[in-house]
Amino acid sequence: MAGVRTTCPYCGVGCGVVAQADGRIAGDRDHPANFGRLCSKGAALGRTLGHEGRLTTPRLHGTAIGWDAALDHAAARFAETIAAHGPDSVAFYVSGQFLTEDYYVANKLMKGFIGSANIDTNSRLCMASTVAGHVRAFGEDVVPGLYADWEQADLVVLVGSNTAWCHPVLYQRLVAARAERGTRIVVLDPRRTATSEAADLHLPLAADSDVALFNFLLAHLAAEGQLDQAWLARHASGAEAALAAAGPADLDATAAICGIDPEALLTFADWFARTGRVLTVFSQGVNQSAIGTDKVNAILNCHLATGRIGRPGMGPFSVTGQPNAMGGREVGGLANQLAAHMRFDDADQRAALRNFWRAPRLPARPGLKAVELFEAMLDGRVRAVWIAATNPAASMPRAGRVRAALEACPFVVAADCWETDTTRRAHLVLPAAGWGEKDGTVTNSERRISRQRRFRDPPGEARADWWMFAALGRRMGWADAFAWPNAAAVFREHAALSGTQNDGRRLFDISGLAGLSDEEFDRLAPTLWPAPAGTAGERLFAAGGFATPDGRARLVPTPWRGAPAGEGPTLLPNPAPLPNLTVLLNTGRVRDQWHTMTRTGRIAALLAHVAEPRIAVNPADAAAIGLAEEGLAQVQTAHGAIILRTELRHAQRRGEIFAPMHWSDDFLSEGPVARLVRAHADPHSGQPALKSTPARLAPVAAGLHGLLLTQAAIAVPPPWHWVRQTLEAGHAHRLAWLGRAPRADALADLAARLLPAGEGLEWLEMTDPARHVLRLAALRDGVLEACLFLAADPAAVPEIAVMAPSLGERVDRALLLAGRPASAADDEGPRICACFGVGLKAVRHAVVTERLASVAQIGARLRAGTNCGSCLPELAQVLRDLGAGGASDGDASAGPPPAAGVPALATSA
Ligand code: SF4
Numbered sequence: 090m091a092g093v094r095t096t097c098p099y100c101g102v103g104c105g106v107v108a109q110a111d112g113r114i115a116g117d118r119d120h121p122a123n124f125g126r127l128c129s130k131g132a133a134l135g136r137t138l139g140h141e142g143r144l145t146t147p148r149l150h151g152t153a154i155g156w157d158a159a160l161d162h163a164a165a166r167f168a169e170t171i172a173a174h175g176p177d178s179v180a181f182y183v184s185g186q187f188l189t190e191d192y193y194v195a196n197k198l199m200k201g202f203i204g205s206a207n208i209d210t211n212s213r214l215c216m217a218s219t220v221a222g223h224v225r226a227f228g229e230d231v232v233p234g235l236y237a238d239w240e241q242a243d244l245v246v247l248v249g250s251n252t253a254w255c256h257p258v259l260y261q262r263l264v265a266a267r268a269e270r271g272t273r274i275v276v277l278d279p280r281r282t283a284t285s286e287a288a289d290l291h292l293p294l295a296a297d298s299d300v301a302l303f304n305f306l307l308a309h310l311a312a313e314g315q316l317d318q319a320w321l322a323r324h325a326s327g328a329e330a331a332l333a334a335a336g337p338a339d340l341d342a343t344a345a346i347c348g349i350d351p352e353a354l355l356t357f358a359d360w361f362a363r364t365g366r367v368l369t370v371f372s373q374g375v376n377q378s379a380i381g382t383d384k385v386n387a388i389l390n391c392h393l394a395t396g397r398i399g400r401p402g403m404g405p406f407s408v409t410g411q412p413n414a415m416g417g418r419e420v421g422g423l424a425n426q427l428a429a430h431m432r433f434d435d436a437d438q439r440a441a442l443r444n445f446w447r448a449p450r451l452p453a454r455p456g457l458k459a460v461e462l463f464e465a466m467l468d469g470r471v472r473a474v475w476i477a478a479t480n481p482a483a484s485m486p487r488a489g490r491v492r493a494a495l496e497a498c499p500f501v502v503a504a505d506c507w508e509t510d511t512t513r514r515a516h517l518v519l520p521a522a523g524w525g526e527k528d529g530t531v532t533n534s535e536r537r538i539s540r541q542r543r544f545r546d547p548p549g550e551a552r553a554d555w556w557m558f559a560a561l562g563r564r565m566g567w568a569d570a571f572a573w574p575n576a577a578a579v580f581r582e583h584a585a586l587s588g589t590q591n592d593g594r595r596l597f598d599i600s601g602l603a604g605l606s607d608e609e610f611d612r613l614a615p616t617l618w619p620a621p622a623g624t625a626g627e628r629l630f631a632a633g634g635f636a637t638p639d640g641r642a643r644l645v646p647t648p649w650r651g652a653p654a655g656e657g658p659t660l661l662p663n664p665a666p667l668p669n670l671t672v673l674l675n676t677g678r679v680r681d682q683w684h685t686m687t688r689t690g691r692i693a694a695l696l697a698h699v700a701e702p703r704i705a706v707n708p709a710d711a712a713a714i715g716l717a718e719e720g721l722a723q724v725q726t727a728h729g730a731i732i733l734r735t736e737l738r739h740a741q742r743r744g745e746i747f748a749p750m751h752w753s754d755d756f757l758s759e760g761p762v763a764r765l766v767r768a769h770a771d772p773h774s775g776q777p778a779l780k781s782t783p784a785r786l787a788p789v790a791a792g793l794h795g796l797l798l799t800q801a802a803i804a805v806p807p808p809w810h811w812v813r814q815t816l817e818a819g820h821a822h823r824l825a826w827l828g829r830a831p832r833a834d835a836l837a838d839l840a841a842r843l844l845p846a847g848e849g850l851e852w853l854e855m856t857d858p859a860r861h862v863l864r865l866a867a868l869r870d871g872v873l874e875a876c877l878f879l880a881a882d883p884a885a886v887p888e889i890a891v892m893a894p895s896l897g898e899r900v901d902r903a904l905l906l907a908g909r910p911a912s913a914a915d916d917e918g919p920r921i922c923a924c925f926g927v928g929l930k931a932v933r934h935a936v937v938t939e940r941l942a943s944v945a946q947i948g949a950r951l952r953a954g955t956n957c958g959s960c961l962p963e964l965a966q967v968l969r970d971l972g973a974g975g976a977s978d979g980d981a982s983a984g985p986p987p988a989a990g991v992p993a994l995a996t997s998a
Contacts, residue, residue: 093544094120096531097131098186098524099683101409102258103533104131105615108525108544112138121615122236122533128257129681129695129923129959134524136692138545142507144520145549156550160557163475163517164564166500170473171203176450180207180462180471183422183554184478185215185411188529188541190579191554192413193420194571195477196428198562199456200421201448202570206433206456207471209424211479212414213459213776214486218376219407220418220426221774222385225645226393229430229636230418231596233629234368234404235617236535240266241402242368244273244360248299248388249374253283253962254680256372256408256534260284261958273364275357277302278374279675280705280747281740286962290357293742295348296673296781297378297652302347302354303387304649307331307394308338309358320396324633327644331390334646346649348742361391366402373410373677377780379653382773386645393642399631408534410678415532419597419618420583424456425775429587430597430636441590446570458775459485460768466494473500475561477554478521482510483685483753486766486777487728504557507687510754510761521554522547528576528611529555532618536626538599539615555579577610588621596629596636653769653778668714669787674724675747675780676762680959681923682751690756693817693893697920697928700889701812701823702757703736705747706786711737714788719883721789721810721825724748726765726782731757732789732810732827746786750779758811792830793861794883797822797843798896799875806842814889818897821889830881833858840865840877850874855906860885864906871899878908890918890928921967922953922960932964936973944968 092107094117104127105120112135118125147159154162170178181199183192187210199208223230239245239262252260264287266272276288277299285291294302310316311332321328344351361367369392375384389405397403409415421428431438433455443451457465463485465471485491495501495514503515506523526547532538555576562571573579581603588600601622605613617626635642681695689695704722716722718737723730724746733748741747754760767782797805800819805811814821824843831839836856840863847867855864861881867874873895878886887908895911904911917928932953941947944964948955954964967973 093542094540095525095542095544096412096539097127097134098412098541099130100256101411101414101534102256103412103531103537103539104258105539106131106134108134110545112136120539122535122537122539123258126258126261126957128957129698130683130689131258132924132957133689133692133695136694137688138525140548142691143523143548143551144505144507144512144518145551146520147550148518150516156552156560159517159519160560160564163502164561167203167473167561168565170500174472176203176205177207177456178471179203179205179473180209180457180465180475182459182462182474182476182479182481183208183210183417185210185212185409185414185417186478187413187417187422187554188527188531188576189413189416189420189538189583190529190576191477191558192417192422193428193579193583194555194558194562194573196421197446198558198571200427201442201446201451202562202565202567204450204452206424206452206454207462208422208456209459209462210417210422211459211481211484212409212411212417213423214377214484214779215373215410216376216407216414217423217458217774217776218378218381218771219371219385220423221382221771222389223407225382225386225773226389226643227630227635227637228643229596231629231636232407232415232534232536233399234406234535235628236262238368238402238404238406238628239263239370241366242272243270243366243402244275244364244368246275246277246361246367246369247284247288248277248369248371249376250370250372250408251278251280251282251284251677252370252372252408253286254959255410255678257680257957257959259408261961263287264961273360275360279742279745283680283962285740286965290353290360292347292349292353292357295346295652295742296675296745297380298347299375299384300380300387300647301343301649303384303391304335304647305338305340305343305354306358306361307335307387307391310362310391310395312338313362315362316394317396321394324396324635325393325642325644326639327646328394330646331394331644334648335390336649365397367397368403368406370406370408372408374780376776377778378776379769379771379778381771381776381778383647387647390644390647393644399628401628404628406534412533413531415534415536416530416538419532419587424458424462429583429589430595437590442586445586445589458770460770460775460777463491463494466498469497472498474498475502475504476511476515477504477557480505480509480511480685480687480753482514483761484750484763486763486768486779488761488763489729504554505687506551509685509687519557520549520551521557522551526551527553529553530580530613535617537615537617538613540613542611575607577605577607580610581605591621594636652781669785670710670714672710672784672786673745674726674765674782674784675745676750676766677747677780679749679751682749684751685753685761686751686756690751691815693815694920694923694926696814697890697926698923699749700814700919702733702749702752702762704733704786705738705741706735707741707743707745708737708739710743710786711735714786716786716788721791721827723787723789724762724765725785725787726767728767729764731759731762731765732825746784752812756813758805758807758809789827791825791827793826793879793881794886795824795826795877795879796886796889796892797824797875797877798873798892799845800897801845803843803845816893816896818893821893823889824879830861833861836861836863836879840879844875844877847874853902853906864908866900866902866905868900873898873900873905876905888918890920921963922951924956925952927951927953929967932967933971936967936971940973942968942973
């Protein structure tokens, strides 16, 4: 269809999208990242375009003001603070959601003109360890390979990456290639996830044991004579030291450290040794660790030692979580980087940058990294901060401490599209233009620069972030340096800088794009870097050419020193005399949500897959403390406590639990799980260890359970524990009254505090005091406006999915009060297929009654899995659970290799 070609704003795959102003979305068949595919999040982008709830005007202390007044105020407060306390007393905290142009302008202002390096980004939480590892090994932060390598490899090793859920389109490209060429897939992950569905081998290694595993692999490769000595002699240094640090290839000792089967480890090592085309993909499970940089280098060592890098189907491959983490790295968005991959520790590069910008001052040393930055706000070293396109009050580790830092800081600016946990704590709130409303570029995980194009107007007075920072710079006295008329002009300057005093010393060079006219920028096709004049990017490093003084890569010794203990084994006192267990808390993503849900949490279809955050617990651990499936449990760390419902998973290692990171104050009564997470950081990268916080797990008793559906948003009063779910026609709150049940005659009062009052409502009521049951419904002209189900027995409370279709509809009163669906079609259970709205119960019913035996047959019958493909692993699991496509071990994220007949992914319509 005709429309505007742009790029998906979610993950680092960077899929091309064709968008219509009316919100219709399709995958771009010509974009080399996705060739028309979109995952469930990308396919739902059109539903995020509504202006409801958007910030539309600047607000100072809650009062609307104009842009001039807002920016004058911000400039004055920043200037005053710098005059009184120096340039390091101010900071910017920005985002991998930024376009490269936003990043470039913010970085230029802070580092070149304010004269501090205190600009960091939420990408610090995502891939800073990869940046540090790349720089140590390659001399520069460079991803050597291309997405095509995923389809050309014979062995793909996925490390710490639930690719099926977090980078779905790349995963589907891999699965499709596997169907054609029989690619072997190995998953290294403490959890058995949806990604493991396609794996030939899953090694459930213990948290943070990756370094030991890859050191063993390096030693095994040497013992098997698989090192490429000729390549090493020409292109790399440090092999002997790395091998010495790796130690002997001790299979049993390594298997014991990793907590895995020695035979399985040996199988993996042999496959790696005997396969030329091997691609090692790594992500947050590697990066988000106190030893993340060593993990990265341990992986890179194996590829460098075998010369398997930069050729088709082989190499190490970092995938970024955010859409423009790569672009941020290119312009120096991290506090320890300069723009255009220039380095703080190179005086010539600092001088080149200062001259190019005509910068009055340029710091000689790195600034505060994310965790340090919020600590500095708390202790008064940073006294003015500008936070943009990110929600650290919900996403940073020790989020409670970050909230205290925001409240302690004398001046906080927050620019965003919607109100967030962070904007609520800002003095000055600025309305930002969002996806589809501004122009610029992003770079995806394979170094491909793509355009994000504007195809609709922003609401009210919302503006692009680069525009805000440029306006701030002009007001602070640097009018000439911040005078760009549009994003194209910013990009041209960024491209020209990349070629300045470069001479091939820095691989990031896009100076060939510096002369684009506005029209050419508008038409810019997806472009790989490096792109100096007359060239186009490709794979890198097959023949050396590393960005080190001698052009050789460095193998970095990564001795195994044990899993890092770090901060925080001390837990809060246990308030409940209940059995409890000490565990490691791992956090991460679910398939259909994004970050702190400011965008995806508004879309009912995306909450129908995973409707509430659950803690995954191994059944044996759960049995040890009396935790039941769907029971409530308290997770407590040194930093706080949270209550979540459980899901028992054999796929979860014993002693480790997993909780989703997304649910924020708007969706969960205790707020985000990030409040619990420790901030212990990798010493090289500053990336915090978000996946291994010591925690205590204990069951929690609830005396009363409930379900509340309302058309209008409401605030549930304490002491209810609640989880909110967005519905097509309103909101659902799943409720639990912690502790003893209130007296039966008190239920009516409790209900009155939950349900909306209103004139002209017809009330239906059903009670059963003996069972603490109360059911109330409010109708207007026969249409359901609100309903509440309370009961001591959770089984007497209907599921949200069963009742949600009745909200805003004419209802059968008897069925409603019975807590039954208005029609059989409304009782589908969790929504597996977000694209076509197919529920779990419908899939199971069709498999059983129609004897379906493959995901292809399910797709032909129900359409599930035939669009974005994000649900294919779950469909395969249903078949196994029902014995229709293989064996079953009875849990939704575990199982042997995949069901036969996984279809090639269909492109979106
Ligand atoms: Fe967007 Fe999904 Fe593509 Fe990621 S994989 S860029 S979320 S469509």
